[in-house]
Amino acid sequence: MDINWITIIALFLLISPLLIGLWRGLPDELDHLRYTIYSICSSILWLISYGITFWVLRSLVMNSNLEIPQLYWLQQHLKASIFAWAVAVPICALLLSWLLRLLAGPVIHLLTSSVHHIGRWTERIPKGLSRVLTLVLKVPKAVLQTLIFLLVVHIGLPFLSSSDFSKMADSSFVYQWTDKKVIKPLLASDWSKQLPVLGQQTGNWFHQISQEAAKYGPKDSKSFWTWQTRFDSNEQINAKARSIVKGAKNDREKAYRLYKWIGANITYDDNKAYAIQSGNYRSLTYGAIPTFQTKKGICSDYSALMVAMGKAVGLEIKQELGEAVLPDGSGGPHAWNVVYLKDENKTIPCDPTWAKSGNYFDNRNFYETHHPEKQAI
Structure with missing residues (x-):
């Protein structure tokens, strides 16, 4: 099997975190982890706010028994135009994410401050041991981001018409081994079958919404059909x-x-x-x-x-x-x-x-x- 871009990127994603961890040492790595935790929590809250917003607006569109005039006005605009969605979803999600940040703020602060205190304590550990511990901490991240990349390749292959990309995947020993030993068994497991439900349901919602737009909106609203x-x-x-x-x-x-x-x-x-x-x-x-x-x-x-x-x-x-x-x-x-x-x-x-x-x-x-x-x- 050949060394190609898929193999090179996968190996880079696997090795680079380990090298960075060895170079940083444990105190610097924990300090970086503190900012990572804050960033991840913020991203999760943002995704949750978008999901809730979409669910609420979708329920509003599908409700045929509205009695509140303001909500009825919003419902008709959402039915008739995809642009109304483009405006309503970000604004509502922004307001909701701000509220969620207020509620989750104390918990996030507790997590980040705990990591900060642990980092101060690790400054007393010998540098050699510190670097070894950092390497161990970096292994899960290195493996996870490599798996995510190879999973994206696996999912994207059926959607790409380029024969060169398919040949590249076929000849990549890293991709072939991971696909056979990890990705396919994982996707075939009972646990993984529970994961696509939200994505499939979201696709159904979009389809229903676009059909509503085609029914109530202008003729060119059919271009939003998916x-x-x-x-x-x-x-x-x-x-x-x-x-x-x-x-x-x-x-x-x-x-x-x-x-x-x-x-x-x-x-x-x-x-x-x-x-x-x-x-x-x-x-x-x-x-x-x-x-x-x-x-x-x-x-x-x-x-x-x-x-x-x-x-x-x-x-x-x-x-x-x-x-x-x-x-x-x-x-x-x-x-x-x-x-x-x-x-x-x-x-x-x-x-x-x-x-x-x-x-x-x-x-x-x-x-x-x-x-x-x-x-x-």
């Missing part, structure tokens, strides 16, 4: 993708075979689409893995599975979000794919969700019925 999706894969998906494209001569043939297989084997989930339209998000799952397992999904699931299978066979593929327009002029939010064909040096669109309805693989009139807003990955 769709929760995941691009994670597994060995079953990867193996199936490889078997589908076996013998394919070029990228176009690979992409077309995957497009046809997904279109033929995945059934559109009308119940899921109705649940989303009704605002019932909590029990739903999204992405490539559940779609492959259940053989059902909505447009974002079709395109997510196309991304996962495409990446498994070396395609540079993305999901594109936008609006589908039918011949009668009706339409709505939709998701499809774009694939970069390296051997042809061109990017083509395809829509596996509509594969049963006609030719939507590199159709010359594709963008007459598909109006893109952004690429998700």
Whole structure:
């Protein structure tokens, strides 16, 4: 395996805190820890204030029985404009964080002053022992920040179309060892399954809010539409993708075979689409893995599975979000794919969700019925 930027950054994050600790010594390190504690506590309070603010405003938007005129006025503005959120959330969070700082101030002061007193006492420890103790204290930080970096790489890989980045991760011995021994077992544990709940719920809230904006606001408010999706894969998906494209001569043939297989084997989930339209998000799952397992999904699931299978066979593929327009002029939010064909040096669109309805693989009139807003990955 090669030494590349992922390996270099990971090793730097692991080694640099240890070297800094040896250079500082225990008293200076504890003094630095005092400011770190204050900074971490401030950041936590700020995040809590943002979370509470968003939850309160979201509850206000979803409440249909408001009797207080001022709150009703705020509710209508939040429904009609994303800019109202951009103003209301920071202001409310700032006021709430100030209140939380007042309440938590004595506790933070107790923590920092305790560390300060311990630091004064450690000045009497011999320098050699002081540096060894500092090294020991620095190990958890070094390991944690290295794991966070490698976890970001692990999460970001499915969202990046760059084959160079994927090859870099594959050839990094530090990333491969950590991913196999630590990250994947951690993400597969029962404990980790409790962590994404807040993030998924937040995504659902944003989706509900954007739908409210599309309903009550100006026509261009649909540009704020977002769709929760995941691009994670597994060995079953990867193996199936490889078997589908076996013998394919070029990228176009690979992409077309995957497009046809997904279109033929995945059934559109009308119940899921109705649940989303009704605002019932909590029990739903999204992405490539559940779609492959259940053989059902909505447009974002079709395109997510196309991304996962495409990446498994070396395609540079993305999901594109936008609006589908039918011949009668009706339409709505939709998701499809774009694939970069390296051997042809061109990017083509395809829509596996509509594969049963006609030719939507590199159709010359594709963008007459598909109006893109952004690429998700």
